[in-house]
Amino acid sequence: xxxxxxxxxxxxxxxxxxxxxxxxxxxxxxxxxxxxxxxxxxxxxxxxxxxxxxxxxxxxxxxxxxxxxxxxxxxxxxxxxxxxxxxxxxxxxxxxxxxxxxxxxxxxxxxxxxxxxxxxxxxxxxxxxxxxxxxxxxxxxxxxxxxxxxxxxxxxxxxxxxxxxxxxxxxxxxxxxxxxxxxxxxxxxxxxxxxxxxxxxxxxxxxxxxxxxxxxxxxxxxxxxxxxxxxxxxxxxxxxxxxxxxxxxxxxxxxxxxxxxxxxxxxxxxxxxxxxxxxxxxxxxxxxxxxxx
Numbered sequence: 001x002x003x004x005x006x007x008x009x010x011x012x013x014x015x016x017x018x019x020x021x022x023x024x025x026x027x028x029x030x031x032x033x034x035x036x037x038x039x040x041x042x043x044x045x046x047x048x049x050x051x052x053x054x055x056x057x058x059x060x061x062x063x064x065x066x067x068x069x070x071x072x073x074x075x076x077x078x079x080x081x082x083x084x085x086x087x088x089x090x091x092x093x094x095x096x097x098x099x100x101x102x103x104x105x106x107x108x109x110x111x112x113x114x115x116x117x118x119x120x121x122x123x124x125x126x127x128x129x130x131x132x133x134x135x136x137x138x139x140x141x142x143x144x145x146x147x148x149x150x151x152x153x154x155x156x157x158x159x160x161x162x163x164x165x166x167x168x169x170x171x172x173x174x175x176x177x178x179x180x181x182x183x184x185x186x187x188x189x190x191x192x193x194x195x196x197x198x199x200x201x202x203x204x205x206x207x208x209x210x211x212x213x214x215x216x217x218x219x220x221x222x223x224x225x226x227x228x229x230x231x232x233x234x235x236x237x238x239x240x241x242x243x244x245x246x247x248x249x250x251x252x253x254x255x256x257x258x259x260x261x262x263x264x265x266x267x268x269x270x271x272x273x274x275x276x277x278x279x280x281x282x283x284x285x286x287x288x289x290x291x292x293x
Contacts, residue, residue: 008287025230026058028253033177036075039292044080046293055083059204061140061169062088087204091169095123105135112140137166139185160196206239238282249284
């Protein structure tokens with residue numbers, strides 16, 4: 001168990017004065033994949049009123065243009081933030097700009113649904129119809145929401161036999177949509193590494209490039225006045241800590257069940273928080289049950 005627990009704050013206002021730049025996760029922090037959380041817009045407005053700059057940094061495996069339109073449909077308009085960065089956009093940039101990807105061949109197999117195929121188009125890479133014709137895997141998500149990691153073992157075994165590298169465009173293991181949890185690309189990519197010794201190239205949080213590109217676009221000269229706010233320990237909090245930022249864990253996202261949070265109970269019991277953080281290498285600086293001012 002942690003020797004001491006991070007403080008649980010009642011609202012962002014209690015610590016906002018310590019920061020000029022706010023890097024916010026999207027899914028599980030500002031919205032649930034269906035609609036924006038009730039207090040989120042007011043909280044964003046309050047940050048802007050105090051002069052803070054807001055960047056949205058998401059592991060969604062899609063390009064910025066499509067995500068901006070999608071979150072506007074959830075109720076989050078563009079005028080509420082200064083910057084939007086996604087792991088999908090980062091992967092697209094890497095595929096189009098970095099010479100390091102000259103060793104993955106020219107044809108990708110899309111491991112994911114059709115609506116997440118906006119990363120390969122516009123690059124020099126062609127999409128292969130089947131795994132046998134591919135030179136690498138572009139992993140964005142399971143093919144369907146009902147897929148388990150175990151269901152992908154046959155495909156991963158074949159990919160390992162062909163020694164195909166995998167580009168993972170979402171390091172998250174799972175995500176909440178409404179009140180249900182669904183598998184993400186990170187769980188499949190981790191299985192490829194752990195069970196088949198497959199080569200995985202990761203894009204998004206918690207990896208440093210996601211944070212450094214965000215800071216550069218914001219114009220931040222350092223990290224002492226920057227805070228990462230997110231609902232996932234191993235991506236948002238771990239990545240923010242490694243980048244040298246302050247970190248705030250939102251309890252009511254992916255960890256809500258563990259913390260006992262729900263519509264009728266918005267308080268975090270110390271024993272539940274201790275259980276969640278037990279064994280974690282990167283503890284948040286503070287915890288907030290839900291994103292509110």
